[in-house]
Amino acid sequence: MHIDPKQLIEELRFSFQYLSKGLSNPNAFTGLNDTGEWIMSCCPLHTESRASFGISKESPYHCNCFFCGYLGTIDNLIENALDLNEGEGINFLVSTYIFEEKSRTFDMVDYIDNRRDKYVIPYLEESKLVTLKKSRSKNEVLFQSGMSYMRGRGFKDCTLETYEICVDTKTEMLVFPQRTRTGQLRFVQKRKIGNNYHGAKFINEGSTIKKDIVFGLHFINKLRTTTNRIKRVRMVESPTDCMSNYQIGIPAVSINGRILFRNQVRELQLAGIEEVDLMLDNDKAGEKGMQDAAILLDRAGLIVNRVRYPSFPVFKDSNELLNAGLLDRLVTYNVNLIGAIFK
Numbered sequence: 001m002h003i004d005p006k007q008l009i010e011e012l013r014f015s016f017q018y019l020s021k022g023l024s025n026p027n028a029f030t031g032l033n034d035t036g037e038w039i040m041s042c043c044p045l046h047t048e049s050r051a052s053f054g055i056s057k058e059s060p061y062h063c064n065c066f067f068c069g070y071l072g073t074i075d076n077l078i079e080n081a082l083d084l085n086e087g088e089g090i091n092f093l094v095s096t097y098i099f100e101e102k103s104r105t106f107d108m109v110d111y112i113d114n115r116r117d118k119y120v121i122p123y124l125e126e127s128k129l130v131t132l133k134k135s136r137s138k139n140e141v142l143f144q145s146g147m148s149y150m151r152g153r154g155f156k157d158c159t160l161e162t163y164e165i166c167v168d169t170k171t172e173m174l175v176f177p178q179r180t181r182t183g184q185l186r187f188v189q190k191r192k193i194g195n196n197y198h199g200a201k202f203i204n205e206g207s208t209i210k211k212d213i214v215f216g217l218h219f220i221n222k223l224r225t226t227t228n229r230i231k232r233v234r235m236v237e238s239p240t241d242c243m244s245n246y247q248i249g250i251p252a253v254s255i256n257g258r259i260l261f262r263n264q265v266r267e268l269q270l271a272g273i274e275e276v277d278l279m280l281d282n283d284k285a286g287e288k289g290m291q292d293a294a295i296l297l298d299r300a301g302l303i304v305n306r307v308r309y310p311s312f313p314v315f316k317d318s319n320e321l322l323n324a325g326l327l328d329r330l331v332t333y334n335v336n337l338i339g340a341i342f343k
C-alpha cells in the first residue's frame with residue numbers, strides 16, 4: 001500500500017482547521033520537512049513553531065513526535081488529531097484515498113483487511129438538522145435576527161428555504177447543511193450571525209470527512225437524468241456565493257474553501273457536469289486556488305472557463321456582486337485562451 005505522507009498531512013491540515021482546537025494550534029501539520037526517513041510537520045497534539053512531529057515514509061507509517069513523545073499508528077494519530085472515535089481513522093484514510101486511484105484503493109483494502117465492515121463514511125443523522133430547525137421555537141427573536149442578517153446580504157426567503165438555512169438558537173449560529181451529491185447529510189456548517197462576534201466564526205458539526213462534499217451539487221445531481229440536466233456550473237468558494245448565483249438563475253456549486261479536491265471533481269463528473277466556470281474569491285488565495293483547480297479540472301477532461309471580476313471597483317466574491325446587481329453581467333472566458341498560465 002502507498003500512502004503519500006505529504007499528501008496525507010495536507011489532508012489532515014485541511015480537516016484540522018475546521019476543529020475548534022484548530023484555532024489554538026494553527027501551526028498543526030504545517031512546516032513540512034522531509035528528513036529522508038520522516039515527513040516532519042508541527043505536532044497536532046500541542047502548539048509548537050518547529051516541526052517535531054514525523055510520519056514515517058515507509059509502511060506501516062508510524063507517527064512519532066520527537067518533542068512530546070507521541071508514538072502511534074497512522075489511523076490512531078488521525079483519530080487523536082481530529083477527535084474521531086476509535087475506528088474512524090481508517091475511514092478517514094479510506095475516504096482520502098479511495099477515490100483517488102484504483103490501485104491505492106485496493107492497497108488500502110489490504111491494509112485494513114480485517115476491518116472491511118468499517119468502510120462507511122460517517123454521516124450526520126437527518127434528525128440532528130430537524131432539531132436545529134426546531135430550535136427556532138425556543139427563540140423566535142434570534143431566529144428572525146439570523147434571517148434578517150441573511151436578507152441584509154441580499155438573500156430572498158425562497159433561496160434560504162431552498163438551501164435549508166436555519167438558525168441554531170442554542171449556539172446562536174446560522175446553519176448551512178452540507179450534503180453529499182446524492183443528498184445525504186454529511187455535516188452542518190455553523191456561522192456566527194452578523195459581523196461582530198467573539199471566538200470562532202465557523203464551527204462544523206457532523207462527519208469530519210468533507211473532501212468529496214460540493215455544496216449545492218445534490219440539486220444538480222437530481223436533474224442529471226431529466227431533460228433539464230445541467231452540464232455547466234459556476235464554481236465558487238462559499239455556500240453564500242453559491243446561493244447568490246442560484247438566486248439570479250446561474251447554476252453554481254461551492255467547494256467550501258479555495259482548494260478543489262480530486263474527490264470533488266469526481267462528484268462533479270458523477271453529477272453530469274462537463275463545464276466549469278471558475279469564480280473563487282477575488283484575492284490572492286482565490287487566484288491560486290483557481291489556477292490549481294483549472295489544472296485538476298482540465299486533466300479530468302472538463303471544459304474550464306473563468307469568470308472575470310470587474311476591474312473597478314473591487315468586489316470580493318459573488319455575494320458582493322449580487323448586492324451590487326452585477327452578478328449576472330460578468331464575462332466568462334475559456335482558460336485555454338490564456339494557456340501559458342495553465343499549461
Ligand SMILES: [Zn+2]
Nearest residue numbers: 043065067068
Ligand atoms: Zn508532539
